[in-house]
Amino acid sequence: MTTLVFVHGWSVTNTSTYGALPARLQQQAAAQGMGLRIADLWLSKYVSFDDAVTMADLVRAFDHALRDLHLTGPSFACITHSTGGPLVREWLRAQRDRPGAYSTIKLTHLVMLAPANFGSALAQLGKGLLGRLRSWFDGVEPGQRILDWLELGSRESLSLNVDHIHGPDPAARGQFLFALAGDRPDRSMYDHINSYTGEDGSDGVVRIAATNLNATHAVLSLNQAGANSDVLALNLTRAPRTAFKLVPGASHSGEAQGIMTAAPAATVDAVLRCLRVADRESYAALCDAFDAENAQRDADKVELEPVGPFPPRVHIHDPRSLLIVRLSDEAGEPLLDTRFLFAAGSPPNPDWMPHGFMQDRQANSRTPNVISFFLNHALLAGDARVADPTNSRRTLRPVADGRRPYAARIQPTILAGLVHHAPAATDPADDLFAALGPHQTTVLDVVLPRKVHEGVFRLTQNFAPEDFRRTDPGPLIG
The missing domain is CATH 3.40.50.1820 (Alpha/Beta hydrolase fold, catalytic domain)
Known part of the structure; x- marks a missing residue:
């Protein structure tokens, strides 16, 4: 050997x-x-x-x-x-x-x-x-x-x-x-x-x-330039x-x-x-x-x-999923003041997520735009009744219905100004559950468009002194 x-x-x-x-x-x-x-x-x-x-x-x-x-x-x-x-x-x-x-x-x-x-x-x-x-x-x-x-x-x-x-x-x-x-x-x-x-x-x-x-690497981003900036498409790569x-x-x-x-x-x-x-x-x-x-x-x-x-303490060893979300924009800038929300059903509703689906979340201390969610894959998928192994007539957990499709909403806190970002959500045709696996990790990159307005840089032929500290942002740069 x-x-x-x-x-x-x-x-x-x-x-x-x-x-x-x-x-x-x-x-x-x-x-x-x-x-x-x-x-x-x-x-x-x-x-x-x-x-x-x-x-x-x-x-x-x-x-x-x-x-x-x-x-x-x-x-x-x-x-x-x-x-x-x-x-x-x-x-x-x-x-x-x-x-x-x-x-x-x-x-x-x-x-x-x-x-x-x-x-x-x-x-x-x-x-x-x-x-x-x-x-x-x-x-x-x-x-x-x-x-x-x-x-x-x-x-x-x-x-x-x-x-x-x-x-x-x-x-x-x-x-x-x-x-x-x-x-x-x-x-x-x-x-x-x-x-x-x-x-x-x-x-x-x-x-x-x-x-x-x-593991899986998933990316939520615009499908193409000029597409609806409120809708992010899901792309997956498996290890x-x-x-x-x-x-x-x-x-x-x-x-x-x-x-x-x-x-x-x-x-x-x-x-x-x-x-x-x-x-x-x-x-x-x-x-x-x-x-x-x-x-x-x-x-x-x-x-x-x-x-x-x-009475004994009950532990149900469901398969879990680790979802590591990196929030950034198309320029690679971290999105520090942005919320990532899960939603279920059609139309997606955060209140419809299965009870107990999220076990924990933790932001990275050095890169706080990276958040790790620990999710119960069995509850997201839907699971059969769980019986007491010592008494099959006793129910430890009733049937858990899956509530697919699952979606995500991305909500920046700064929505106006010379440079900002806009709220976005996953494409209704996509199901975020497809990115998850039992006992597996998914790295999810969320990439928002960066909204840059015309007021960031203007040219003028007015030679008289002009204060532009409080400039009008103007329209978005196409």
């Missing part, structure tokens, strides 16, 4: 984070006739807890560390956890874009456990006071620059992911990517001050949809297909349920299935198998959490 490199996640300060996974992989690989020796295994130790370190620094250092391995073969495989996933993906992009500056060693298999590919809602909190206090008690810094990358909707993460969506299929060049995600938080690790640690649709740290590379697997009962971390630290049998089995992929045909077959297994998990989606002497 090829050399196997393990890469941990953000804020790790000890290689104990890898838990029993390397040893169990070696044992199971031997039992299945896959040669995996200790000499083939390497554990990464990288510093993310220094505020000066950037993702680009880690990429350069990772490349340098690989050169020092003096591998006997021309390729290697990598197993990552959390931030390790996007780190290695950034290295792959740097290797592709700057072939003379980076090692030519080939990565054949990238198996990402709970990867923060689109970031984490927790990153914004890690940059705040509570995160700094925790780091101070641990004797380290928060790792501000890495947290900048990890914040939902960051420029850096969107650059990598939109590049992936529009890029070539890695499997076509013999490079196989896999994303494995735990399907629930570890309830024993719930932080009562921070509800994100118990958020349904996440593994306690990263939202499931944010791990999945089967190359990537193997994605839900690991039932696993969480982001922890010795009991951690997808890596606890090394549950389901994780070990899934990783070895990934490493056995040898070509595009076997990769496609594994994608199909994972999809079927995910569908079985989604059908068995009720979790009853024990609450001492009280």
Whole structure:
């Protein structure tokens, strides 16, 4: 078997984070006739807890560390956890874009456990006071620059992911990517001050949809110059297909349920299935198998959490969607004072959206025109009655009717002046639901026309002094 490199996640300060996974992989690989020796295994130790370190620094250092391995073969495989996933993906992009500056060693298999590919809602909190206090008690810094990358909707993460969506299929060049995600938080690790640690649709740290590379780039913009400036057409681009697997009962971390630290049998089995992929045909077959297994998990989606002497707390593990909206105009200027509203039905009405469809929203702290919406895909699609698994006659949730088509309204707050924007809405022929996928992320660029009036620049033959501080905006420039 090829050399196997393990890469941990953000804020790790000890290689104990890898838990029993390397040893169990070696044992199971031997039992299945896959040669995996200790000499083939390497554990990464990288510093993310220094505020000066950037993702680009880690990429350069990772490349340098690989050169020092003096591998006997021309390729290697990598197993990552959390931030390790996007780190290695950034290295792959740097290797592709700057072939003379980076090692030519080939990565054949990238198996990402709970990867923060689109970031984490927790990153914004890690940059705040509570995160700094925790780091101070641990004797380290928060790792501000890495947290900048990890914040939902960051420029850096969107650059990598939109590049992936529009890029070539890695499997076509013999490079196989896999994303494995735990399907629930570890309830024993719930932080009562921070509800994100118990958020349904996440593994306690990263939202499931944010791990999945089967993503979509959507654009809402004018169809053509001179078209109705109030109507925005929807255009979609889908990412190359990537193997994605839900690991039932696993969480982001922890010795009991951690997808890596606890090394549950389901994780070990899934990783070895990934490493056995040898070509595009076997990769496609594994994608199909994972999809079927995910569908079985989604059908068995009720979790009853024990609450001492009280009735159990009900968690319905519906598929969620992460929608990252970037609001800008045709000149690339961010729209900071603009509202994005969802609407349902015909004609579209915001009051008709399904109850509970939006679980959370968070604006990026550095680019506040980028807003991440965490949506319940099952409620938007419509869902059957959910029964109590211990008593099928008891209804936990009645039938949820989908209310398609879904639309969006964009409402700028500045509607007049020399330069401004006008309210707009999606084309009635489009359904915004088409841009969403279960357990998937969609990056939605909303591009409004920029209304520039004639009064911005005029010529005159009047040589008498003329004050134009309060000029009439005049008509729009065509």
